[in-house]
Amino acid sequence: MEDIFRKMALETPELIEKDYREFMEKIGVDNFFYFINSFGGTVIYIPRNKKIFSRCIKENVKNEFDGSNIKMLARKYYLSERTIRNYIHNYKKKEMEK
Numbered sequence: 001m002e003d004i005f006r007k008m009a010l011e012t013p014e015l016i017e018k019d020y021r022e023f024m025e026k027i028g029v030d031n032f033f034y035f036i037n038s039f040g041g042t043v044i045y046i047p048r049n050k051k052i053f054s055r056c057i058k059e060n061v062k063n064e065f066d067g068s069n070i071k072m073l074a075r076k077y078y079l080s081e082r083t084i085r086n087y088i089h090n091y092k093k094k095e096m097e098k
Contacts, residue, residue: 010029050079
């Protein structure tokens, strides 16, 4: 059954709905079929990079903060200076609670 759909995807991609076609073009036909076979029929929310990596970013900010590099960290991680300050404040608060 998949062979028929794969053939259609390769021979007449213009007949696939625009959003799905663009997704297939971005990740490739093989990955597209792997994805739909694995998750077809499931509603999936895919967050932006910052959300996926927020814990990593917070840990990096904690480790890289030297007391005077808030602006640099904000630029590096595409966050506001206020957000960096909040990360640092929350980290210090947790340390004091220990």
